[in-house]
Amino acid sequence: MSIAPKYTYVKLGNLKAGSVINVYGVVVFFKQPFKSRGTDFCSTLKIIDQSNQKIGCTIFCEKLEDHPKVFQNGDIVRMHRVKVQPCKSIMLVNTFGFSVVTFDGVVGTAVEPRTSSRSFHFDQDDRRMVEELRTWAASQAVLPTVTATVPLSAVQPKVYFDLTCQLLAKAPIDTTCTLLRVWDGTRCPHTLLKVIVEPHITEGQASFSKERENLIANVLVYDNHVEVARQLKPGVFLRIYNLRAIPGSTKVPGLTSSQSEEVDHLAFHLHGGTSYGRGIRVLPDNSPDVQELKRYSGRLKTNAPADLPFLGYGSVPDSADPHAVILVLVYSFVNNKLSLILPKAI
Structure with a gap:
C-alpha cells in the first residue's frame, strides 16, 4: 500500500x-x-x-x-x-x-x-x-478592480469587457485574424457587424435561422490570439478577456473586404497582445459561470413567452451542414408537461 x-x-x-x-x-x-x-x-x-x-x-x-x-x-x-x-x-x-x-x-x-x-x-x-x-x-481589499463580465444584452459602444459565451463556429479571415461566432443567449441591442465567409472554410455550423442569427456576435480575433483560436472546437464555452466594442464602420480584412460598408454597427475585436489580461480561455462544463450561462441561455428572447424555457437549445450540432436539425423539449405551463418539437432547421 x-x-x-x-x-x-x-x-x-x-x-x-x-x-x-x-x-x-x-x-x-x-x-x-x-x-x-x-x-x-x-x-x-x-x-x-x-x-x-x-x-x-x-x-x-x-x-x-x-x-x-x-x-x-x-x-x-x-x-x-x-x-x-x-x-x-x-x-x-x-x-x-x-x-x-x-x-x-x-x-x-x-x-x-x-x-x-x-x-x-x-x-x-x-x-x-x-x-x-x-x-x-x-x-481584505486585495483584489484589484477588474473588467466587468457582461452579457451581450448589456454591451455598450467603446467599452472593454469580458464575455462568457459559447462558440458556435469559426473561420480564418487571413493569417492575422480569425472569426469566432459566439452567443450567450441574449440579444445585443445594437446592430452588429456582419462578417461573410465561405461555408467551406467554416468550422462548425455554416448558417442559422434568422431568429438565432440575431443572437450571434461575430468576434474578430487578431495576432497572437489566432494561435489559441485555431485549437478551439465549436460547442466549447469560452471567456474572452478584454474584448473591445468598436462603433462605426470597420473594414474587415481578407474575405470580407468586398462586403458593403455598414456605417451604424458595432464590431467586437480582440486586439493582439496580452495587456490587461487580454486573451481567450476555455471554461469547463462544471464551471459555475457555464452552468449559469446554460440556465440564462435557456430563456431566449423569441416569439415565445419570456418565461418559457427551451431545454437543450444551447447545444451545437457537430455537423457543419446548414440543414442540420435540433430537437427541442419545451415545458408547457398550460398542460404541465414536456413536449417534443419535431426536428427544426436552425
Whole structure:
C-alpha cells in the first residue's frame, strides 16, 4: 500500500532565493498563456497570501493544458516545485517536476481542483488551506478592480469587457485574424457587424435561422490570439478577456473586404497582445459561470413567452451542414408537461 506524499508549503513572505518550494496563493493578476519566442507558451501570474507579499510568477510549458487554469482574479492557485528567483524583485518560475492546481476563490463554492494531471495529491489539509485563503481574501481589499463580465444584452459602444459565451463556429479571415461566432443567449441591442465567409472554410455550423442569427456576435480575433483560436472546437464555452466594442464602420480584412460598408454597427475585436489580461480561455462544463450561462441561455428572447424555457437549445450540432436539425423539449405551463418539437432547421 503506497503512502500519500506529505507536502509542506512556504508562505510568500518567507521565500529564500534559489530554493525550490511549494506555495499557495490568491491570484491578483494574470495573463493567459501566449506563444513565447521559443517552443513554449508563457503565462504570468501575481499572487498573494496572508503574509501580504505580492509575488510574480512566470510559467513556461509547451502544452497549453499544463498552464494554470485561472479564470478570474481571486482564484486560488497551488504550485509544486517552483524556484525562487531573484530579479528586480523576487519571482517564482517553474522547474523540473512542476505541477499546478487551481480552485475557484469564491467562499461557499465547491472546492474542485482544476488540473490536466491524471493524478495529483489533494487531501483535507489542502481543502482547509483553500478555505482559509478564500476567507482571508474576502475580508481584505486585495483584489484589484477588474473588467466587468457582461452579457451581450448589456454591451455598450467603446467599452472593454469580458464575455462568457459559447462558440458556435469559426473561420480564418487571413493569417492575422480569425472569426469566432459566439452567443450567450441574449440579444445585443445594437446592430452588429456582419462578417461573410465561405461555408467551406467554416468550422462548425455554416448558417442559422434568422431568429438565432440575431443572437450571434461575430468576434474578430487578431495576432497572437489566432494561435489559441485555431485549437478551439465549436460547442466549447469560452471567456474572452478584454474584448473591445468598436462603433462605426470597420473594414474587415481578407474575405470580407468586398462586403458593403455598414456605417451604424458595432464590431467586437480582440486586439493582439496580452495587456490587461487580454486573451481567450476555455471554461469547463462544471464551471459555475457555464452552468449559469446554460440556465440564462435557456430563456431566449423569441416569439415565445419570456418565461418559457427551451431545454437543450444551447447545444451545437457537430455537423457543419446548414440543414442540420435540433430537437427541442419545451415545458408547457398550460398542460404541465414536456413536449417534443419535431426536428427544426436552425
